[in-house]
Amino acid sequence: GQNIDQPTEMTATEGAIVQINCTYQTSGFNGLFWYQQHAGEAPTFLSYNVLDGLEEKGRFSSFLSRSKGYSYLLLKELQMKDSASYLCAVSYGQNFVFGPGTRLSVLP
Amino acid sequence: DSGVTQTPKHLITATGQRVTLRCSPRSGDLSVYWYQQSLDQGLQFLIQYYNGEERAKGNILERFSAQQFPDLHSELNLSSLELGDSALYFCASSVGAPTGELFFGEGSRLTVL
Numbered sequence: 551g552q553n554i555d556q557p558t559e560m561t562a563t564e565g566a567i568v569q570i571n572c573t574y575q576t577s578g579f580n581g582l583f584w585y586q587q588h589a590g591e592a593p594t595f596l597s598y599n600v601l602d603g604l605e606e607k608g609r610f611s612s613f614l615s616r617s618k619g620y621s622y623l624l625l626k627e628l629q630m631k632d633s634a635s636y637l638c639a640v641s642y643g644q645n646f647v648f649g650p651g652t653r654l655s656v657l658p
Numbered sequence: 659d660s661g662v663t664q665t666p667k668h669l670i671t672a673t674g675q676r677v678t679l680r681c682s683p684r685s686g687d688l689s690v691y692w693y694q695q696s697l698d699q700g701l702q703f704l705i706q707y708y709n710g711e712e713r714a715k716g717n718i719l720e721r722f723s724a725q726q727f728p729d730l731h732s733e734l735n736l737s738s739l740e741l742g743d744s745a746l747y748f749c750a751s752s753v754g755a756p757t758g759e760l761f762f763g764e765g766s767r768l769t770v771l
Binding site for chain 2: 649
């Protein structure tokens with residue numbers, strides 16, 4: 551079966567750095583995606599990893615280790631607007647499966 | 659704007675009724691995915707179509723059905739509605755290859771009373 555795990559909730563302070571972890575077990579792997587979702591809104595694409603290593607994109611970076619079935623999303627210089635849910639998703643075969651999401655609260 | 663259009667944005671109906679949700683994918687995208695998101699829950703995959711054919715099926719109830727038409731728009735039909743079907747229903751599209759990102763519509767919020 552397909553299984554993706556993420557912490558349910560995290561809290562961090564404005565200006566700080568936070569790391570959101572994701573572990574996965576899927577039959578097949580095409581790539582790993584991170585999406586941001588504000589409450590009641592559509593998910594929006596943040597990053598994509600297909601090879602091991604770190605992908606940096608402004609304040610956001612994402613890391614992948616395929617052998618460990620592990621990824622993390624790193625958010626730097628946190629802003630209040632970063633308060634949202636962060637969804638880890640794995641692409642395999644013709645499908646995308648999403649993790650339960652991590653709700654991040656950024657405090658002043 | 660993702661380029662994916664979903665209608666209606668909001669829908670309120672009664673138990674036992676049937677509704678149809680509509681999705682128009684981004685221009686050029688052949689794949690359409692449907693997801694259900696209940697309150698404070700993750701995205702649950704329902705079904706995927708590629709160029710008119712069903713490609714993958716998730717935990718979609720038998721009361722639910724979908725199709726993708728020749729013009730590539732898709733419809734999700736929900737029948738014999740129950741209170742627990744109240745959720746946000748998202749449509750997403752992609753070019754086709756599973757290495758491409760998904761583009762999500764704004765969702766259709768269904769409330770069953």
